[in-house]
Amino acid sequence: MAFTISPRIEDFRRRIARFVEDELLPLEEDRANFDAHENIRLDVLEVMRDKARAEGLWCLQLKKETGGQELGRMGMAVCYEEMNRSLFGPVVFNSAAPDDGNMMVLEKAGTPEQKDRWLKPIVEGRVRSAFVMTEPHPGSGSDPGGMMLTTATRHGDSYRIRGRKWFITGAEDAQHFILIARTSDDPRKGLSAFLFDRDTPGWRIERRIPIMGPEEHGGHCELVFEDMEIPASDLLLNEGDGLKLTQMRLGPARLTHCMRWLGLSKRCVEIATTYAHERFAFGERLSKRESIQIMLGDLAMQIEVGRLLVMKAAWALDQGSYARKEVSMAKVHVANLLHKAADTAIQINGARGYSKDTPLEWIYRYARQARLVDGADEVHKMVLSRNLDAEGRGFWSWPVEGEQA
Structure with a gap:
């Protein structure tokens, strides 16, 4: 290695x-x-x-x-x-x-x-885009294959889309969209992926959903489709390949979230460390207090654990693997780490951390979504449990050079 x-x-x-x-x-x-x-x-x-x-x-x-x-x-x-x-x-x-x-x-x-x-x-940066999959209850969330309600019905050389989506990140500013909809009741080949342009008639943004944290450009929106027509030529892959397309997109996307969240976690430590070295209380710097050293030392260790999990998953993806369990482990750990890093840094900074004088409160509000987006913690832990049942002790095996997995 x-x-x-x-x-x-x-x-x-x-x-x-x-x-x-x-x-x-x-x-x-x-x-x-x-x-x-x-x-x-x-x-x-x-x-x-x-x-x-x-x-x-x-x-x-x-x-x-x-x-x-x-x-x-x-x-x-x-x-x-x-x-x-x-x-x-x-x-x-x-x-x-x-x-x-x-x-x-x-x-x-x-x-x-x-x-x-x-x-x-x-x-080229000329337009923004959105991925349109998640639906309000009782539609699809973490189980798109089994719960997708938005339908795409074939009519000649086009598909007619009906349904409702929500929490579609970036939709308000997007021009190009990737849509996942149901084309059959087949449990594995029932979904399909489509491309459509903002100017296509037959759909609308119902609302931009207010959230507790800062937002990406274009927000998180609820969309309604009322017989929107998409040409069959704008299928992405083939009819029935929507679940495959979703897996291709979400695995690497979950990991790139983790990569970015590690950067924010390190920023929290940086702000907390700087303040601890500058702030005096009861006659000594905060950084000299054992309680503060334990808090910062633990964060440093957890960030490094996250970096190793992310890098192993990245390596597996580069080898051509879906890296499902590696990505799930990284996603759960780093999502929780980001929240802990922001919370700890605010605690060390005291009232200053709770104010808008630093980015910590921004990061803290942003961090709560991390345990939900692209699969809640519990879903990823369930995936890991299933892998453990299937692999037994092999769950912890090392790949052997020259041997294919």
Whole structure:
């Protein structure tokens, strides 16, 4: 096992770190650079995106032929963690959800024609996108295959879409959409994936759902489909491949969330450590108190555990595996870690941490969603239990060099 990264990856990491330090962190200090939903203001974002493009720090996750730098999942783990030292980082480098996952799945599953029409504008930063799967009760959540209610009925050379979706991230600002809908009652081949444009008639945004935390651009929306027509040519993969497409997208997307959350967790520790070294109470620095040292030492350890889990899952994905159990372990651990990091940092900072004088309260409110999005903790633990039942002691086996899994 080699716990090293290539000089090329390290070069990207250093350049991203410098960009974040010099360009993005100063922007966070001025509330005027935030929009009404507590994300980077769009006009400021475009300036920063132009700078990122100019420095070759754009769409690092994609293949070179698509317009990226082809870093692979392990390289992404290193760079995404560095990007999200800033609240604004991922979206500036075009590596934020949901565009990030949508671009990767379109690159992998789209036809040349679909890539040119639907993927290229997202890569170039001309449009935003959304992934339309989750439904309100009693529709699909963590079990799309068994509970999907939105239907796509074939009529000649097109499909007619009827149904309702919600918590669709980025929908209000998106131009291109990937939609998952039911085309049959087959338990494994009953779902299909479609592409549609914002200007397609027959659907509407019912509302932008208010949430407790800061929002991605375009919010989290409820959508209604009333006989929207999608040409059969805009099927992504084949009819019945919707569950396959979902698995292709969500596995890597769950892990990229973890990569970014590690960056935010480290930012929390950074803020807490700086304050602990500066703040005096009862005649000594907070950093000299054993209670504070235990809190920070535990966080440092848990972050490193998260990094190792993420990197192992990234390695497995780079080897061609779905890495289901590796991704589930990383997702549960890092989601809980992010909340703990924000909570601990606020505790150390006291009233200052509870105020808006630091990003800690922003991160704290944002962190609560981490244990829900892309599968709740309990669902991932259930997946792990099923793997344990199936594999027994082999659950903890090491891959052997030269042998296929």
